[in-house]
Amino acid sequence: MAKITLDNLAHSYLPHPKSEDDFALKELNHVWADGEAYALLGASGCGKSTLLNIISGLLRPSQGRVLFDDRDVTDAPTAARNIAQVFQFPVVYDTMTVRDNLAFPLRNRGRDEAYVAARVQEIAKMIGMEAELDQKARGLTADAKQKISLGRGMVRKDVNALLFDEPLTVIDPHMKWALRTQLKSLHHQFGHTMIYVTHDQTEALTFADKVVVMHDGRVVQIGTPQELFERPAHTFVGYFIGSPGMNLLPARIEGDIAHVEGAAVPLGHGYGALSGKVEIGVRPEFARLSADEGLPMTIRRVEDVGRHKIVRAEVFGREINIIAPEGEGIGPDKTRVSFDPDRINVYADDWLVPPMAQRSGPVGEAA
Numbered sequence: 123m124a125k126i127t128l129d130n131l132a133h134s135y136l137p138h139p140k141s142e143d144d145f146a147l148k149e150l151n152h153v154w155a156d157g158e159a160y161a162l163l164g165a166s167g168c169g170k171s172t173l174l175n176i177i178s179g180l181l182r183p184s185q186g187r188v189l190f191d192d193r194d195v196t197d198a199p200t201a202a203r204n205i206a207q208v209f210q211f212p213v214v215y216d217t218m219t220v221r222d223n224l225a226f227p228l229r230n231r232g233r234d235e236a237y238v239a240a241r242v243q244e245i246a247k248m249i250g251m252e253a254e255l256d257q258k259a260r261g262l263t264a265d266a267k268q269k270i271s272l273g274r275g276m277v278r279k280d281v282n283a284l285l286f287d288e289p290l291t292v293i294d295p296h297m298k299w300a301l302r303t304q305l306k307s308l309h310h311q312f313g314h315t316m317i318y319v320t321h322d323q324t325e326a327l328t329f330a331d332k333v334v335v336m337h338d339g340r341v342v343q344i345g346t347p348q349e350l351f352e353r354p355a356h357t358f359v360g361y362f363i364g365s366p367g368m369n370l371l372p373a374r375i376e377g378d379i380a381h382v383e384g385a386a387v388p389l390g391h392g393y394g395a396l397s398g399k400v401e402i403g404v405r406p407e408f409a410r411l412s413a414d415e416g417l418p419m420t421i422r423r424v425e426d427v428g429r430h431k432i433v434r435a436e437v438f439g440r441e442i443n444i445i446a447p448e449g450e451g452i453g454p455d456k457t458r459v460s461f462d463p464d465r466i467n468v469y470a471d472d473w474l475v476p477p478m479a480q481r482s483g484p485v486g487e488a489a
């Protein structure tokens with residue numbers, strides 16, 4: 123197991139990049155803590171595989187260094203990095219049996235046959251393929267082959283890190299959940315440093331201790347699922363995580379008041395002078411329908427999703443979503459929407475603005 127440091131890392135697929143736009147991976151400094159499970163989350167094309175392949179050594183970064191613990195591995199080939207990587211599509215030896223496929227990484231490292239046999243049996247159980255151990259991989263479905271790839275990724279206990287690049291894409295939906303649970307328990311059992319790439323927020327939030335959100339070649343936030351929910355560092359995180367995502371309204375901020383089209387919205391904190399594109403962001407969970415309080419609103423549609431209702435509405439011509447508890451009456455008197463002041467975030471040019479330091483209370487009063 124290892125701590126992985128990305129030092130001043132960036133990558134362009136072009137030989138002579140001219141501007142930031144030419145970089146598939148924009149400059150990044152980050153330490154992946156030893157033994158932590160991370161999800162790397164972002165839309166297709168945002169640079170997730172580029173980053174993962176730099177860590178595994180399949181790709182040499184055009185700038186910066188990769189360190190495993192304190193060893194510089196930037197120029198070390200994949201084989202010298204002692205990692206396991208599982209890709210989106212199966213990588214198996216078709217002419218070998220399932221058993222030999224699973225055994226391959228262990229035999230390759232010179233483990234004795236008794237150990238290999240026992241470990242292969244354990245892994246076969248984890249991926250639900252005990253019955254197929256003596257079949258050739260060739261005749262199996264893509265789904266079964268991918269399970270073998272996952273098994274091969276998990277078979278060695280002594281790797282520095284386990285890297286998964288959207289490994290469940292070709293897996294049957296009901297099997298996905300089971301395999302994700304297996305990966306999680308593997309992490310609890312052995313404490314590997316794990317990086318799991320996905321474009322699916324549910325997958326990311328259920329798998330990882332920490333989620334690394336990427337957007338347009340840039341890491342925009344690294345946080346626990348709760349941090350991403352409560353304090354999105356970038357409007358993209360607010361929009362991408364949550365269902366529906368965070369509401370955004372253009373505003374002008376004066377101290378602890380946001381002015382939205384001339385209407386005053388109280389904020390939980392005070393802010394200094396802001397420039398650029400200024401918006402307030404509030405999650406649908408922290409917006410409430412009201413008869414007499416808040417911004418004027420027109421309801422367009424109500425979706426009952428069982429646990430609660432999603433109210434699709436408009437405020438000053440902009441779409442806004444409100445989550446209303448199951449059982450709340452949504453009558454024609456509900457013409458306004460109010461927000462929990464402490465749950466409103468302020469953004470300038472899409473980045474979260476921290477509130478001004480709160481004044482301390484009178485001496486002797488508990489905080």
Ligand code: ADP
Pocket residue numbers: 135146164165166167168169170171172173
């Ligand atoms: P993701 O895994 O998040 O979908 P990728 O890392 O595969 O994203 O791609 C990031 C960007 O780099 C995309 O714009 C993609 O088109 C580009 N890209 C990926 N691989 C190559 C390559 N081998 N050559 C040139 N451009 C590439």
Ligand code: MG
Pocket residue numbers: 170171172287
């Ligand atoms: Mg990818």
